[in-house]
Amino acid sequence: MANEIAPRGAIFVCTHCGKRSYDLYGDQKISRNWDVSCVLNAVLCDEKSLVMKGDLVVSADPWEESPFEDEMESQPGDSQDSTPPIGA
Numbered sequence: 001m002a003n004e005i006a007p008r009g010a011i012f013v014c015t016h017c018g019k020r021s022y023d024l025y026g027d028q029k030i031s032r033n034w035d036v037s038c039v040l041n042a043v044l045c046d047e048k049s050l051v052m053k054g055d056l057v058v059s060a061d062p063w064e065e066s067p068f069e070d071e072m073e074s075q076p077g078d079s080q081d082s083t084p085p086i087g088a
């Protein structure tokens with residue numbers, strides 16, 4: 001498993017203990033003692049949504065990757081570029 005860096009605005013949160021890190025392996029950890037179990041339990045969260053209790057996260061919204069890109073991806077198939085056969 002390769003290390004992952006959180007995109008801008010996102011942060012890895014250990015769902016097990018609530019520690020925080022900007023990368024999966026804890027090279028850019030914020031909380032001390034980001035360990036192997038944190039790596040296994042880490043999920044990307046929206047950094048702005050974090051609810052803290054002391055130094056630990058107690059609640060956070062999951063990070064949703066670039067919704068704008070999804071919108072653009074779904075359009076080509078639905079666009080009116082494909083002309084229906086005439087006289088079929």
Ligand SMILES: [Zn+2]
Nearest residue numbers: 014017037038
């Ligand atoms: Zn942890």
